[in-house]
Amino acid sequence: MTLPIININADLPSVPRSGHFTRQFWQALGEGRFLLQQCTACTALRFPPGSICTECPGSETLWTEANGRGTLYALTTVHAGPPALMRDGPYTRAIVDLDEGVRLIAEWLGDPQARFDTPIELVVTRYTNGCLFGARSLAA
Ligand SMILES: [Zn+2]
Incomplete structure (x- = not known):
């Protein structure tokens, strides 16, 4: 589902950092999609993106699109x-x-x-x- 996009004619005072664990999230957001990480071990969803699961020791993730x-x-x-x-x-x-x-x-x-x-x-x-x-x- 593509999210509504509101264009604002101003600069952000602080641009979010895009790194190894967040690059895909920010890229998708720019396309109107909101991604969550999903642990492949226990299937828990999480946000913000990170390197390890908050529910188990799992470190492998998939991206899934929120509605x-x-x-x-x-x-x-x-x-x-x-x-x-x-x-x-x-x-x-x-x-x-x-x-x-x-x-x-x-x-x-x-x-x-x-x-x-x-x-x-x-x-x-x-x-x-x-x-x-x-x-x-x-x-x-
Ligand atoms: Zn997990």
């Missing part, structure tokens, strides 16, 4: 921080539970009054110098 849907677990708005992060004022982050059972933090692009368990979708935010991902309320 981009889930539910809102929590929201928090940050009102103070380093200047590079505060250039656009307060920002909101969401903790979301993906349908695949993975919990992650994302930029929140939805209603700041959204409630626990609100259906969400992941989106790609494409800046002039790289991509990130966010979440927003799923349109009814």
Whole structure:
């Protein structure tokens, strides 16, 4: 499933590093796909990408594509921080539970009054110098 892509005419203040364990994730994200790692030993899914399983000693993984849907677990708005992060004022982050059972933090692009368990979708935010991902309320 291809995620919605939101083009933002600005630079990211800090471009995410792309390394051995994350290169494939960032490349897919730029194409509108959100990848999770799956342990080949115990089949656990995980995010962010890493070198070893969080559930067993396994170190071999496959990539699997998330459907981009889930539910809102929590929201928090940050009102103070380093200047590079505060250039656009307060920002909101969401903790979301993906349908695949993975919990992650994302930029929140939805209603700041959204409630626990609100259906969400992941989106790609494409800046002039790289991509990130966010979440927003799923349109009814
Ligand atoms: Zn495992």
